[in-house]
Amino acid sequence: MNRDRIRTARAAALAAALALAAAGCAPSEDDLEGPGEPGELRVLAGSELADMEPLLADAAEEIGVTVHMDYVGTLDGVDMVRSGATENRYDAVWFSSNRYLTLHADGRAALRAETPVMASPVVLGVTSSAAAELGWDEDAEVTWGEIADAAADGKLSYGMTSPAASNSGFTALVGIASALADTGSALESADVAEVAPELTEFFSGQELTAGSSGWLTEEYVRRAADGGLNAMVNYESVLLSLSESGELAEPLRIVRPADGVITADYPLSLLETASDEVAEGYDRLVEHLTAPGTQERISAETHRRPMAAVPQGSEAAQMFPPVTELPFPARPEVVDELVAAYFDEIRRPARTVYVMDVSGSMQGDRIDGLRDAMHTLTGGGTDSTAGRYQRFYEREEVTLLPFDTVPHPPMTFTIPPGNPAPVLDEIGTAVDGLSLGEATAAYDALASAYETLEEGGGEEDAFTSIVLLTDGEVNEGRDFAEFRDEVHAGLPEELRGVPVFTVLFGESDAEEMESLAELSGGRVFDARETSLVRVFREIRGYQ
Known part of the structure; x- marks a missing residue:
């Protein structure tokens, strides 16, 4: 492969991976249901593996095995495997590592075979x-x-x-x-x-x-x-x-x-529930991916290290200096304690304003979905590994700012170290007590959120963000252009850099929410075809 082609392939792979990861792709509830077909492999994968799709497309032509990739966060994927949610939907999983999955007996039992492909x-x-x-x-x-x-x-x-x-x-x-x-x-x-x-x-x-x-x-x-x-x-x-x-x-x-x-050793792992016919396709794909020529191409196009032998003197054999490998913890409790300490004690705390639409259109399932999502973050329904990690953390400052025709008074809570339960209960009670109004003044409410941050006395070095959820067109108060020119442009520099994470929901204006996220350095999350619980948990990774 000549260097121009390598550079072009690398650029295309990087662009594909970034676009997919930024889009927050998640497995569909309905895609690829039922038993797998011979010659096809349905794979639940980490989002960074989007850059492997060009190689997988070529593999389909060369060895006759078509790979369908769905993307998920690793810890959510681990939970899906351990709970059996992958059965009859996926034949294999392809995470950057199986180390955490195989610390659990049910995780080990779910895997029929695994082959590290690259590193x-x-x-x-x-x-x-x-x-x-x-x-x-x-x-x-x-x-x-x-x-x-x-x-x-x-x-x-x-x-x-x-x-x-x-x-x-x-x-x-x-x-x-x-x-x-x-x-x-x-x-x-x-x-x-x-x-x-x-x-x-x-x-x-x-x-x-x-x-x-x-x-x-x-x-x-x-x-x-x-x-x-x-x-x-x-x-x-x-x-x-x-x-x-x-x-x-x-x-x-x-x-x-x-x-x-x-x-990370990227093991392509066949699930125990895959059929023998699908397993035969898995074996052909593994043989193809670990062949010297494919290993060289993986290294050239993705900058991942080869896991199988490549010709001595090849670019893939020379481009990576050796590293010292550290042992992974042997018990899942140790990992859980470390992650909990990271959020509750070690890293700087989060500070978030939740700007929540309570206009009349939120009546019924929509306001119920919002309440469910917030209750999940206070610790309700978080039996999963990912859910436990995505709750509100100790030392975190949480502000609820509902709005309809006008912004409501903000309600701010600081989660105390050591005994967070009473304050988490207060947040849940406040969410349950939200009452519905009429119109939708989202940009007036955003202006109020920035005022709250400017006036508040929270941690100066906190990870600060705003989450905006609205289910319809803004039809009261400022419009986007007025917010952009009159409010955001006049903010102090430190507040202009606070990202707004917008949630597409109901009939909200997708183009306008994208513009708002781009203006603030945030990103858009789509809750139109998935639950608010899933989306609010996903947002936690950015706070």
Whole structure:
């Protein structure tokens, strides 16, 4: 493959992955129901694997196996496998790692076969100027502890995905904690408490969180251009692709910490419930993907490391320096304790204003759906792994700002450490008490949300955001242009950067909600064909 073709393929793959991840694709409730067909493979996959679709399309022509990919967050996917929700819908799963899934007996039992296809460690990308200032040249052996020191000194400001939503953030958290513990063995519960102070230093540099690697990358490009960020924690493959894409003012220096990383090995895994005929197609696909020629192409087009032998002297054999691999925790309770500590104690808290439509059109199922979604975030109905991680966190500030013809008075709650239940109950009671009005003054309510943030006394370094849910056309008060020109343009710089996450619901104006998200640096979530519970949980990855 010549270099021009490689560059074109990489650019197309990166664009496809970013677009799909940013769109928040999730499995349809109805697609691909029933038993699988011979010659087809229905796969539940992580969204970053969208860049493999060109290779899978070619595989269909070459070996006669057609792959249908549905995309999901890793922890939601783990829950689907463990609960049996994948039965008769999917033949295989393809996550960046099966490590967390196979910590659980029901997860191990659900897999019939698994084959690692490629690899990518979770590492740090730093702008070349910041790396030079820190003395991190290509030959420097940098540790996670040194990275934590740079973050604590204010020399490193970075983005990382949420461990509750994306495997890159989940893997990074586990790897960093394991490296800082420096025990030489798998992380244990006592180690989590021991390394908490160093983790707090490390995460003091986190300025951006996200629910997917794709949106994180897009937002990093935007903020790096403004000088707001100088680093990103992500898959090595994503960082290499971005650095070569031409989207950045300066290339990234890839820091592969000397004290170790955890590597995603992308195992294509056949489910126990797949038929023997489908399993035969799986075997043909695995053989094709792990063949030397395909492995070289994967490395060239996606920057992931080959898992099978490739010819010595080939580009794929030479392009990746070795890394030290850290052990993954052996017990699921340790991972759960670490993720809980990250949100409740270690990282900076969240501060969110929920701007909620209570106009007359929300009558019935719509207001019930909104109440269900908010109750899920207060801890109700969160038996799933992902649900437990996506609740409201300790130290978090939550403001409810209902609106109809006019904005209602905001109601602000701060979740106390140690005993959050009484305040979470208060939030639930407030949501249950919402009464419906008449018209829809969404932009007046947004203006009120910014006023609330400006006047409030919350954490200065909180992850601050606004969530706007409206089910219809704005027909009262300011319109979008007036909000944009009269309100948003006049905000202080720190408030202009607060993202608005808009929710498409009912008859809301999709084009206008997209414009609002773009104006604020937020993104759109679509609840027109899925539940508000699912969408509100997805938004948690961005807060």
